[in-house]
Amino acid sequence: MINVFGSKVGAEEIAQITESINNQWMGIGPKVKEFEEKFRDRLSLKNFALLDSGSNALYLACTVLNLPKGSEIIVPTFTWVSCAQAVLLAGHKPVLCDVDINTMNITVETVTPHITEKTGAIMVVHYAGLPVDLDPIIALGYPVIEDAAHAVDSWYRGKACGTIGTVGIYSFDAVKNLAVGEGGGITSQNQEIFDHAKILRYCGIGKSGFEASKHGKKRWWEYNIISQFIKMNPSDISAGIGLAQLSKLDDMQNYRKQIWDIYQAAFKGYDWIKTPEEALPGDKHSYFTYAIRVPKRDELAHYLFDNEIYSTLRYHPLHLNKLYEQLDTKLPNAEQLNEDALSIPLHPNLKMSEVEYIIEKIKSFYL
Numbered sequence: 382m383i384n385v386f387g388s389k390v391g392a393e394e395i396a397q398i399t400e401s402i403n404n405q406w407m408g409i410g411p412k413v414k415e416f417e418e419k420f421r422d423r424l425s426l427k428n429f430a431l432l433d434s435g436s437n438a439l440y441l442a443c444t445v446l447n448l449p450k451g452s453e454i455i456v457p458t459f460t461w462v463s464c465a466q467a468v469l470l471a472g473h474k475p476v477l478c479d480v481d482i483n484t485m486n487i488t489v490e491t492v493t494p495h496i497t498e499k500t501g502a503i504m505v506v507h508y509a510g511l512p513v514d515l516d517p518i519i520a521l522g523y524p525v526i527e528d529a530a531h532a533v534d535s536w537y538r539g540k541a542c543g544t545i546g547t548v549g550i551y552s553f554d555a556v557k558n559l560a561v562g563e564g565g566g567i568t569s570q571n572q573e574i575f576d577h578a579k580i581l582r583y584c585g586i587g588k589s590g591f592e593a594s595k596h597g598k599k600r601w602w603e604y605n606i607i608s609q610f611i612k613m614n615p616s617d618i619s620a621g622i623g624l625a626q627l628s629k630l631d632d633m634q635n636y637r638k639q640i641w642d643i644y645q646a647a648f649k650g651y652d653w654i655k656t657p658e659e660a661l662p663g664d665k666h667s668y669f670t671y672a673i674r675v676p677k678r679d680e681l682a683h684y685l686f687d688n689e690i691y692s693t694l695r696y697h698p699l700h701l702n703k704l705y706e707q708l709d710t711k712l713p714n715a716e717q718l719n720e721d722a723l724s725i726p727l728h729p730n731l732k733m734s735e736v737e738y739i740i741e742k743i744k745s746f747y748l
């Protein structure tokens with residue numbers, strides 16, 4: 382079966398893990414620090430903390446904004462479940478909004494009708510790695526949580542996605558552009574917010590060891606708990622994999638773009654396939670996923686499956702799920718995407734012969 386998502390891991394990742402094992406150090410340690418510094422520099426971030434998942438990064442982001450409990454946070458309905466779950470976990474209310482049918486991203490037009498006196502923040506998701514047009518959303522004047530889970534190496538007007546809003550998050554799960562198995566991260570242009578996030582990451586412990594203990598070196602085992610929070614620590618094992626992935630990120634990104642360009646060229650002129658939008662000139666796409674819109678989508682997905690090609694839809698709109706059914710909510714674009722959008726394989730482990738085969742099968746289905 383040709384997988385829809387995948388990662389490229391091998392000798393470099395094994396070498397990193399072996400080093401950690403040989404050092405007898407698997408938890409948070411030197412490799413986490415090294416990854417944080419290298420990732421920060423690669424994307425020109427002001428700061429960066431590695432976490433155990435992008436989902437937890439979202440929960441942390443919703444927490445560090447310090448909004449009054451019960452605030453409304455506007456979230457696109459066409460996104461991964463963690464976006465809304467994080468809002469609830471932080472004691473707030475997700476208010477779901479629609480996305481643009483072409484970019485599949487939220488826009489100032491889809492956000493504005495949902496603004497109320499209780500609005501506390503807006504969460505944007507750079508869907509598939511296509512940068513959201515953020516400037517008009519930021520101009521609304523609310524804190525912005527930037528979900529760059531798909532957007533490692535997406536750029537908007539010269540800035541890395543994740544650095545434009547108030548707080549930005551990344552995901553490094555097994556299928557993301559930079560994959561460590563399970564992992565995520567957080568950054569903020571506001572150093573105070575970032576410092577708070579870093580304290581919360583480890584059960585709300587402010588400082589550990591010598592620094593924290595009021596007895597100084599006499600009782601170096603004492604720490605100083607300053608907030609109530611859960612543990613979101615990353616491990617040196619995942620950070621090591623991240624270091625290996627980082628060293629080949631450019632190659633993997635170029636390969637993703639090559640596949641993307643082949644799909645774009647192959648489907649040009651086929652009216653029944655709506656191909657995904659390109660980034661605007663000056664911006665940069667991360668090519669996380671290639672989502673087409675087609676008639677008879679379900680039949681195509683089954684036909685591909687029968688031909689050993691896996692495809693999927695990211696995402697089942699949140700407002701169509703039991704927990705998030707909102708009375709009278711109609712979000713027609715997301716509902717349309719739920720009927721006709723399909724992600725086809727795009728990942729750094731996909732062979733070019735498989736790309737050709739996928740194209741041939743999609744075209745033959747409509748003959």
Ligand SMILES: Cc1ncc(COP(=O)(O)O)c(C=O)c1O
Nearest residue numbers: 434435436461463530552553554
């Ligand atoms: C848009 C988006 N946000 C957040 C997440 C959560 O990331 P993680 O899987 O690292 O928890 C995902 C995961 O797929 C995602 O797609």
